[in-house]
Structures are given as C-alpha cells and as structure tokens.
Amino acid sequence: AQSVTQPDIHITVSEGASLELRCNYSYGATPYLFWYVQSPGQGLQLLLKYFSGDTLVQGIKGFEAEFKRSQSSFNLRKPSVHWSDAAEYFCAVGASGFGNEKLTFGTGTRLTIIP
Amino acid sequence: GAVVSQHPSRVICKSGTSVKIECRSLDFQATTMFWYRQFPKKSLMLMATSNEGSKATYEQGVEKDKFLINHASLTLSTLTVTSAHPEDSSFYICSARPTGTGELFFGEGSRLTVL
Numbered sequence: 001a002q003s004v005t006q007p008d009i010h011i012t013v014s015e016g017a018s019l020e021l022r023c024n025y026s027y028g029a030t031p032y033l034f035w036y037v038q039s040p041g042q043g044l045q046l047l048l049k050y051f052s053g054d055t056l057v058q059g060i061k062g063f064e065a066e067f068k069r070s071q072s073s074f075n076l077r078k079p080s081v082h083w084s085d086a087a088e089y090f091c092a093v094g095a096s097g098f099g100n101e102k103l104t105f106g107t108g109t110r111l112t113i114i115p
Numbered sequence: 116g117a118v119v120s121q122h123p124s125r126v127i128c129k130s131g132t133s134v135k136i137e138c139r140s141l142d143f144q145a146t147t148m149f150w151y152r153q154f155p156k157k158s159l160m161l162m163a164t165s166n167e168g169s170k171a172t173y174e175q176g177v178e179k180d181k182f183l184i185n186h187a188s189l190t191l192s193t194l195t196v197t198s199a200h201p202e203d204s205s206f207y208i209c210s211a212r213p214t215g216t217g218e219l220f221f222g223e224g225s226r227l228t229v230l
C-alpha cells in the first residue's frame with residue numbers, strides 16, 4: 001500500500017528566508033507525486049506535480065520540488081518565502097495511469113511566517 | 116484552470132437530520148469525482164470515488180448507507196450525510212478530474228457542524 005510521510009507537523013520561518021518541506025513516500029511502482037497548499041477553510045490548490053522526466057519540477061508561486069528515487073523523497077522548496085505562503089501543505093502520492101486517482105495524502109505541514 | 120465548486124460552504128444541522136453537499140465542475144465534464152473528509156489538524160481521508168451513471172466505490176470503513184453519493188450528471192456529484200450525528204462534523208472536500216485528462220481539481224470544501 002502506498003503511504004506518505006511528512007515528518008514536520010509545523011514549521012516557522014522568517015519572511016524572506018528559504019524553505020524546505022519534507023516528504024517521503026512509499027510506493028511499489030513509479031510514483032506520481034504532488035504538493036498541494038490549503039489556506040484556512042479552503043480547498044486544496046495544486047502547487048506542482050511529478051509524473052516522469054526531469055526530477056526537478058517547477059510549480060506555481062515560486063515553489064519547486066525534487067524527486068529523489070534513492071531517498072524516496074519529494075521535498076518542496078522555495079528560496080524566499082512571503083507572508084502569503086503561510087498555509088497548510090500536503091504531499092500526496094497517486095496510483096493510476098493518470099497519476100491522480102485515489103490520492104494518498106500526508107498529514108500535512110503547517111507553515112507559519114514571521115516578520 | 117478548471118473550477119470545482121462546492122455548496123454549501125458551511126452548514127449547521129441538528130442531530131438526526133440529513134444534509135446534502137453538492138460538488139459541481141463548472142467548466143468541464145468529470146466522469147469521476149472524489150469525496151474526501153478532513154478532520155481538524157489531520158490529513159484528507161478518501162471516502163469514496165463517485166462515477167457518473169454508476170454506483171460509488173467506497174473506501175474501507177466508510178459507511179455507504181450513511182454517506183450517500185450520487186453522480187447523476189457529468190458536472191454534479193452529491194454527498195448526503197444521513198441521520199447526521201456530532202461525530203460526522205468535519206470538513207468535506209470533493210475533487211474532480213476532467214474526462215480524458217490527468218489533472219485533478221479540488222473544491223473549496225464544505226464544513227459540516229452537527230449539533
């Protein structure tokens with residue numbers, strides 16, 4: 001069965017500082033990986049996804065993530081965070097030909113930005 | 116991007132009553148929609164896969180008689196929480212995949228509070 005682990009429940013960073021959110025997955029085949037962001041009381045917005053090809057993927061809002069098969073990781077990064085980046089971030093793994101049916105989500109990482 | 120809309124965004128009901136939540140794909144057709152439940156400070160749990168014109172597929176442990184799902188058209192899926200109890204209070208999120216594509220879009224969520 002597939003699973004996703006986000007080891008950090010809550011991260012606090014200063015505005016302008018760099019950010020890395022960790023995600024480790026467990027899946028028996030080639031994974032389809034996603035990062036979503038959720039603002040309070042809102043649904044989820046896709047930041048980026050990895051299906052195949054270049055292991056460094058670029059997303060919206062200046063985010064990027066790197067797929068490392070040897071480490072079973074798909075960490076999310078941003079070089080300089082903005083106050084508006086404060087939200088809950090979810091890593092997810094998909095298991096289908098399209099890669100996004102029956103998504104399994106991690107428990108999320110809450111990001112707090114301090115001035 | 117494609118838009119998925121949920122209604123209502125918030126609903127409060129008395130214990131024992133039934134509540135219907137709608138999930139609409141506004142500018143695309145979706146043969147498949149998914150319903151998730153999110154507990155406070157927890158991740159999203161897939162409840163069921165809703166297929167247009169056929170019965171929903173429920174995940175293990177989800178009571179199909181309590182959470183009725185109907186996907187009557189290519190743009191609408193409904194989740195009815197029957198005989199709601201306080202433990203059903205949660206944030207329910209739907210997602211939809213445009214037919215023939217691999218992209219998954221999420222609704223803004225519906226917060227149910229059962230008194």
